[in-house]
Amino acid sequence: xxxxxxxxxxxxxxxxxxxxxxxxxxxxxxxxxxxxxxxxxxxxxxxxxxxxxxxxxxxxxxxxxxxxxxxxxxxxxxxxxxxxxxxxxxxxxxxxxxxxxxxxxxxxxxxxxxxxxxxxxxxxxxxxxxxxxxxxxxxxxxxxxxxxxxxxxxxxxxxxxxxxxxxxxxxxxxxxxxxxxxxxxxxxxxxxxxxxxxxxxxxxxxxxxxxxxxxxxxxxxxxxxxxxxxxxxxxxxxxxxxxxxxxxxxxxxxxxxxxxxxxxxxxxxxxxxxxxxxxxxxxxxxxxxxxxxxxxxxxxxxxxxxxxxxxxxxxxxxxxxxxxxxxxxxxxxxxxxxxxxxxxxxxxxxx
Numbered sequence: 304x305x306x307x308x309x310x311x312x313x314x315x316x317x318x319x320x321x322x323x324x325x326x327x328x329x330x331x332x333x334x335x336x337x338x339x340x341x342x343x344x345x346x347x348x349x350x351x352x353x354x355x356x357x358x359x360x361x362x363x364x365x366x367x368x369x370x371x372x373x374x375x376x377x378x379x380x381x382x383x384x385x386x387x388x389x390x391x392x393x394x395x396x397x398x399x400x401x402x403x404x405x406x407x408x409x410x411x412x413x414x415x416x417x418x419x420x421x422x423x424x425x426x427x428x429x430x431x432x433x434x435x436x437x438x439x440x441x442x443x444x445x446x447x448x449x450x451x452x453x454x455x456x457x458x459x460x461x462x463x464x465x466x467x468x469x470x471x472x473x474x475x476x477x478x479x480x481x482x483x484x485x486x487x488x489x490x491x492x493x494x495x496x497x498x499x500x501x502x503x504x505x506x507x508x509x510x511x512x513x514x515x516x517x518x519x520x521x522x523x524x525x526x527x528x529x530x531x532x533x534x535x536x537x538x539x540x541x542x543x544x545x546x547x548x549x550x551x552x553x554x555x556x557x558x559x560x561x562x563x564x565x566x567x568x569x570x571x572x573x574x575x576x577x578x579x580x581x582x583x584x585x586x587x588x589x590x591x592x593x594x595x596x597x598x599x600x601x602x603x604x605x606x607x608x609x610x611x612x613x614x615x616x617x618x619x620x621x622x623x624x625x626x627x628x629x630x631x632x633x634x635x636x637x638x639x640x641x642x643x644x645x646x647x648x649x650x651x652x653x654x
Contacts, residue, residue, distance in 0.1 A: 311553055319549035322617065323542060325584040330380075330541055334533040340384045342526045353394065361439040364394035365432050368402030378402040379621040380533050386625070387459045392448055397439030399622075400638065403585040403612035404431035413608065416589035423601060426649060427608045434609065434641040441637060451630040453623070536624060545582065547616050555580070561598055567650040570603035571643060578611025585612035602650035610642045 353360045368378065382399040386392055403409065410428060417423045442451070449457050517525065555577075563569040574595070583591050585608075592607045612618075614635045622631050 315549050315553040318553065319545055322545040322549060322582055322584075325587060327538075327541070330538065331534070334380050334530055336381050338526050338529040338533060340381065340388065342522050342529060353390070357393065357440060357443045358436075360391060360394050361397045361436045361443065364390075364397035364439055365401035365405060365435045367398045368405040369407065379618070379625060383456060383625045386452065386456065389460070391443065392445075392451060393439040393441075393443035396442045396634070397435045399435075400438060400613045400634075401432050401435035403618075404428060404609070405435070409585050409589075409612075412586055413589040416593045420596070420601070422653070423605055423608075426605050426645075426653075430605065430609050430642070430645050431612070434613070434638060434645075437641060438634065438637050442634075451626055453625060453627060456625055541617060541621065543620055545617055547620075564595065564598040564603070565600060567600060567602070568647065570600045571606045571646045571650070574599060574603040574607040575610045575639065575642065575646075578607045579615045581611070582615040582617040583611065588612065600650050601653065602646035602648075605649055606642050606646035609645070610638060613638050 353363050378399055381402075382395040385395040385398065404413075404427060410424070413424045413427055414421070445451060448460070452460065563573055574592075578588070581591070588611055589608060592604045595607075596604060619631060619635070622634070626634070
């Protein structure tokens, strides 16, 4: 029997496809919103609607998820645009962590799954929102943003803060397949050199910085290019994270998971690990958790539905396009600690 014919390979490939199929619509929705924000929204416009204090702005960041009903795949491009537009990172972090749960689609799906246990629906929403705001506030202590952000994101933020003086006429793309070359003439993308690619990147950034002054046709071309760039970058990371999640999930025996379902602490740790590995979209993860309701503690079910949407393998892979690894490590560690404490409280005191 070849590897491709083995049940393990078929199961793993099926899981991989299911994760990608579930996540891709929400990634596309996030890219769609992100592109609109990049081209048509100015950072000063966004900042005007935020409260001045750190606590108020972090709460507002978490509440943004209610108006952007996307899961953890779709909120990353939106959060990245928030930061690039000059919104404080702690606001974007609160949004990034709260949006996968604190939105009407996920709240409704959780209620459908757990209408016989309505307290879990309330706990999920409150815990997710509270943890997101708390971690956002902790990130607000960091004054220098450069150690938090990926170099490319940091450079974009700096360009938006101090846009260089560009030509009066925007050097936008001439159609969809040709870039303006370094000597001023157009050159096909297929034969472009590294210098041409770098020049195209600078042209794109200059056009994005000058977006408010562009014509509607130029904005339309810039919007299409922004969507293409976001899909190429985030889609590749999504596929890689989904492949890792499917591989790990196929090698963990289900019997091992079920043997420890009633232990107050171990059940929580198992379900948190399962949530991180399986990487189910937050719009449907409540139904997966429901399948463990008869064998696992309520706190562990809650931990699965709170921890997974924030920091599963797929989400971590996407976060790497925004934050440096050290920042992601702290984010994951804080989320783990807050979720564990809350889930233990439910197991011991929540009835």
